[in-house]
Amino acid sequence: MGTAPWKLLLLNALESNSTLKHSSFFQLATIGSNGRPSNRTVVFRGFQENSDKIQINTDCRSRKIDDLKHCPFVEICWYFTDSWEQFRINGKVDVINGSCPDPLKLQQREKAWFASSPKSRLQYLGPNPGFPSLDEKPSQEFSLDQSVGPVDAFCLLVLDPEQVDYLNLKINDRLTFTSKQSTDGQKFWSLERINP
């Protein structure tokens, strides 16, 4: 399989907005167990090797994990403030925590852990996110041996994109990419130009 056509556009947008720290942030929408939409900013942790799957790190105790148990479908909205490009990427998320039975996925989780900064690893030792603050010891005061593997609270999310809506506001162009399966089970992408 060749590189997904929208992935080339996305890599290009990342490149042309690379001076902005926030260009690696996007908004992840899920559906809560109450049936209402939920939306938060998360950090792009790269593509999974040789694929178009998008990686996100999160805390197993965060509400988005409950959301994903209820409904595994998400939509990312990624707006690049310098190049005025928007990517809306939807698909299904695979939640990989420490109790995952697949050794290959556990390996990916470990890799994601070691790829994140020592400072961001410390977050996973802090108190339960979203719970009332009891003025517990702040996570900055925790310490963690840098050779230690992923802690229980660390979770890797892997989004397998199904459809991508690309909008370029500078040239007022909009494209939609839809994944299909070929007869031999391979994923391929069709492309259509749509009205902005």
Add this chain to the structure above:
Amino acid sequence: MGTAPWKLLLLNALESNSTLKHSSFFQLATIGSNGRPSNRTVVFRGFQENSDKIQINTDCRSRKIDDLKHCPFVEICWYFTDSWEQFRINGKVDVINGSCPDPLKLQQREKAWFASSPKSRLQYLGPNPGFPSLDEKPSQEFSLDQSVGPVDAFCLLVLDPEQVDYLNLKINDRLTFTSKQSTDGQKFWSLERINP
């Protein structure tokens, strides 16, 4: 009713990020009729007069209108790239189009129309957004008398916030604001500090 406490934080964030054009953009999550989340960037069109209700302009023909018919609940995620503050605002949306029977709401829609730039008004004359592009006449070539009121495709969305999750990444502080009704039917807000 006094000003909602989160509104003061939001006005402050808008002020301290005002040099950035994109500080008035946020991501709006809805639930599609297929039961999956949907997420896109929209423009903040101000608060409704003397209230904490948030205004958004949109095209009646856009897919988010179908989403809102199916489920009127949304969550906004608004990340301020300079001050590192995030507001997640959820609540119910009122869709106000030209066939709305309430004269007061029609007046609000008209006001929102005239408050938007002549260039953005022209968008509503363009071809059906999200539909395959047939290389029709681009909307730039349309013209519109500036005294003409809202066209059919123009729609005002009014979000009535129920809960606001505020995160300040610079000082690692997170607050949640929840609206309640007092015994005399007034809306008021409770505040809790939660773990980031």
